[in-house]
Amino acid sequence: MLVQTLSCLPQVLAREWKTTASIQRYSLAEMRSLLREVFRTNPFYKTKLENLNIEKIRSIEDLSAIPFTTKGELRKAFPGAISEGYTPEKCVHESTSGSTGDVLSIYHDPFACSYYDAISLREYIGLHMWPWYKMSYIRFEPQPRRAFEQIGLLRKYYIPVTASAEEQLRLAQSHNPQVISGYPSSLYEIARIYREDSVSWDLKMILSNSELLTDSMREYMESAFGCPVYNDYSSFELHNIAAECPFKSLHIHVDNNIVEIIREGEQAAPGETGEIVVTNIRNRAMPFIRYRTGDYGALDEEPCPCGRGLPVLKSIEGRKDEYLILPSGGHVSPRVFDPLDSIFHQYVSKFQIIQERKDRFLIKVVREGNYHDGVTDMLVKEAKRCFPQPIEVEVIPVEDISRTGRGKLRAVLCEVAS
Numbered sequence: 001m002l003v004q005t006l007s008c009l010p011q012v013l014a015r016e017w018k019t020t021a022s023i024q025r026y027s028l029a030e031m032r033s034l035l036r037e038v039f040r041t042n043p044f045y046k047t048k049l050e051n052l053n054i055e056k057i058r059s060i061e062d063l064s065a066i067p068f069t070t071k072g073e074l075r076k077a078f079p080g081a082i083s084e085g086y087t088p089e090k091c092v093h094e095s096t097s098g099s100t101g102d103v104l105s106i107y108h109d110p111f112a113c114s115y116y117d118a119i120s121l122r123e124y125i126g127l128h129m130w131p132w133y134k135m136s137y138i139r140f141e142p143q144p145r146r147a148f149e150q151i152g153l154l155r156k157y158y159i160p161v162t163a164s165a166e167e168q169l170r171l172a173q174s175h176n177p178q179v180i181s182g183y184p185s186s187l188y189e190i191a192r193i194y195r196e197d198s199v200s201w202d203l204k205m206i207l208s209n210s211e212l213l214t215d216s217m218r219e220y221m222e223s224a225f226g227c228p229v230y231n232d233y234s235s236f237e238l239h240n241i242a243a244e245c246p247f248k249s250l251h252i253h254v255d256n257n258i259v260e261i262i263r264e265g266e267q268a269a270p271g272e273t274g275e276i277v278v279t280n281i282r283n284r285a286m287p288f289i290r291y292r293t294g295d296y297g298a299l300d301e302e303p304c305p306c307g308r309g310l311p312v313l314k315s316i317e318g319r320k321d322e323y324l325i326l327p328s329g330g331h332v333s334p335r336v337f338d339p340l341d342s343i344f345h346q347y348v349s350k351f352q353i354i355q356e357r358k359d360r361f362l363i364k365v366v367r368e369g370n371y372h373d374g375v376t377d378m379l380v381k382e383a384k385r386c387f388p389q390p391i392e393v394e395v396i397p398v399e400d401i402s403r404t405g406r407g408k409l410r411a412v413l414c415e416v417a418s
């Protein structure tokens, strides 16, 4: 796999500097090639794409002719979701977190995995993460070692997300890494302790993933760790979707995943928020074509000053099931409560905002030593100010806040049936 990764790496590295139009032309041609094969070999898509004229797909707009695919459909179609000629033994197997019990088994074509590795190397090289750097990563379970890690490059050390923040920091310091990767909720807890730590540590960067990273959370961590924090966006199904460059623009890896933003069933204009729908153009074993991710975001019309031609995701607004319900109907992004972060940073080590009813929110807080009654009043007042319609807010102190799924902490949660 390493040979395959290295053989495609020069092209992968060169491609990001081409024009957006040229990269998109290349990606659409790759997608047509995948669709032709899938049409012949994949039982699920053979039926689904029966009336599609693949050769007419020449632009992102033309993708509208292809029906969406959902996780539920793929789960139901299994094993028909796997293309002929691929057996589970020949593929790399993963599964989605399934926090709501909807686990999906995913099979990746080994060649696709080599390509994902090349894209990861492009992300790392772009951020000046050098091969001799060590990385501590905080996750629910250890990740399989990638081909380039097996020969000693970018050595990775596992830290369980279930360990206490003190233990996570102790483990990270014992690895003495230049890079720490993890969920922002874990990194934030570590940053709070690290801020008080007198040990000098030559950290070069922090990589945040898998949960929403707010601007104030990023600023707090950058100040505590004394190094930049970069965000990326990927999933078990699709792997590398987008990653930040040194300018902190979230560039979409369109040569791996073609991204559309869908609003009310149609492609949204740049800047408009909608569901992120992705077509992976690499995995021929178990294709994901116009796959509904359930994540919400918007495209950016402005090119990034770094000069990369890869288009930019302006924002990621959270998952569909994290969207809050307005008392008058309609939905609003969990990011409406971002301004509360500055209060949390001063007085709280963990927090969770729960919409219990359309007009009532509960804020759970794990208090720090300097927490006082005035903080409760500030949180209630600020939460009411942030939300676009009148609400009741109650703040309750708790000992801890449990993590869900694979160790993620959902900072904002909607418990109201929509």
Ligand SMILES: [Zn+2]
Residues within 6 Å of the ligand: 245, 246, 247, 248, 249, 251, 304, 305, 306, 307, 308
């Ligand atoms: Zn950039």
